[in-house]
Amino acid sequence: MLNLLLLSSSSYQDTGYLTHAKTYIQDFLKECDSLNEEILFIPYAGVRRNNDEYEKKVKESLNQENIVSIHRYNHSKEAILKAKVILVGGGNTFMLLSKLYEYDLLDCLAQRVKEGACYIGWSAGSNIAGKSIKTTNDMPIIMPKSFNALNLFPHQINPHFISGKIQGHNGESREERLEEFLIANPQEKIYAIPEGSALRIKDNKVKIIGHNPVLKFEHPMKSTTLELNQEYPY
Structure with a gap:
């Protein structure tokens, strides 16, 4: 059973860092019966801030003291395999995927989410939930072992779409x-x-939430508009 919340971005217009996402995340956690669970945070996409700084910023922005970064655990795989809620922050998608490969965490992260852990990501954290990171907007500042990602959502994702x-x-x-x-x-x-x-x-349906519809692109270049608050098979 899959339970994913994939946000385009950490901010919307001038609302502030993760402000617009608080309600979505709270509603998601309620639906998953995980409102009071510890949230395992994966900060590896944050290139311009260290792990401590990133953890602090997210905890303060979401007002969630139960967020704990993975770098505080001695055994990262064990932390993932025990987690009930996993939060993956944005930043640089190439760095995030590179670190997951380097620490041999990609497969166990996918396994844990498929087993029932709730997954929340934004920007880079949403990108890696898809099939590959080939449609990220980020600069390839580092070369990951592969562009293949978690493939929880078996299609490509393009966050921050304009x-x-x-x-x-x-x-x-x-x-x-x-x-x-x-x-x-x-x-x-x-x-x-x-x-x-x-x-x-x-599971096998996607619902569009937020402020704007989502576009689904297919070859030859054609788009389908996925309307807000509607569910679609994928």
């Missing part, structure tokens, strides 16, 4: 970059999540 070209930007739009991926990988599907929105995944 449609169209930003004024003054002469490079490719997000749609054009995703079209390139689909030309190279025509069998894949991409779920493009605007900021302020999230995928709520339970």
Whole structure:
């Protein structure tokens, strides 16, 4: 049984760090009967802050004293395999996946979520829940062992999705970059999540929550709008 909450971003407009996500996370934990469980936090995507700083920021922002970073445990695998709620923060997706491979945690993390642990991620933490990180927006600052990710959600995810070209930007739009991926990988599907929105995944259905609809892209480049508060098979 899968229980995933995949947020596009840690912030929405000017609401502050994780402010918009508090209600989504609380509702998710209630649905999972895990409101009072310890939350295991994985901070490896945070390149510009150390593990202690990242843990402190998330605890304070969510007002959750029961968040404990994985770096405080002597045995990381054991911590994952005992966890009932796992929270994976954003930052750089390549660094996050690289660390999970380096510490040999990717398979046991996937195993634990498939066994029933609740999974919450945002940005990079959402990216790695998909099939691979090939549709991340992040700069490849480090080379992971593979681009293959947790594959809990068996499709591609593109967080922070912004449609169209930003004024003054002469490079490719997000749609054009995703079209390139689909030309190279025509069998894949991409779920493009605007900021302020999230995928709520339970078993084989995905529900769109937040402020904006989600777009599903397929080859040849065509999009399907997934409306807010609606459930879809995937």
